[in-house]
Amino acid sequence: MTCNVHGAYTLAPPGLEALADDDVPVVLPEIEVAAPRGSKRPAPAPAAGPAPAGRAALLELRAAQAKLQKCQPYLIFNNQVLDNLLTARPDSEAALLRVAGIGPAKVSAYGRLILAALGGARDDLRGPA
Numbered sequence: 001m002t003c004n005v006h007g008a009y010t011l012a013p014p015g016l017e018a019l020a021d022d023d024v025p026v027v028l029p030e031i032e033v034a035a036p037r038g039s040k041r042p043a044p045a046p047a048a049g050p051a052p053a054g055r056a057a058l059l060e061l062r063a064a065q066a067k068l069q070k071c072q073p074y075l076i077f078n079n080q081v082l083d084n085l086l087t088a089r090p091d092s093e094a095a096l097l098r099v100a101g102i103g104p105a106k107v108s109a110y111g112r113l114i115l116a117a118l119g120g121a122r123d124d125l126r127g128p129a
Contacts, residue, residue: 054089057117058082065110076110077101089118 062082066073077085081101090096093111097104102114 054118055082055086058085058114061110061113061117065113077106085114085118090115091118 059082062073062076065076069076078101081099084099084101088095088099090099092115093107096102096107096111096114
């Protein structure tokens with residue numbers, strides 16, 4: 001990639017040297033180019049093995065809360081937070097606070113529901129003994 005006098009850049013093929021303003025060669029890395037709009041991309045391959053237990057319950061919880069609050073599901077918690085929850089498997093509100101993407105507001109609003117969906121709040125689901 002080189003910069004011309006107007007501040008615009010011209011591209012060189014990946015892996016080839018390009019000259020900057022000070023004529024210092026720079027090797028450009030390989031980059032993935034997005035498909036043009038309207039083109040059909042192959043669907044990503046499904047992950048190997050079954051989905052982790054609790055994923056369907058968390059997705060259902062997220063969709064239900066989003067519908068109640070009339071917002072997009074990712075505003076309840078995004079896919080990365082969902083994966084963090086499945087990896088950490090918190091079993092208490094204190095453990096929820098240690099999950100990346102979950103703070104006091106999320107714990108206050110959805111903590112018990114998340115724990116129930118993950119099976120961490122079994123006593124709450126059974127009721128008094």
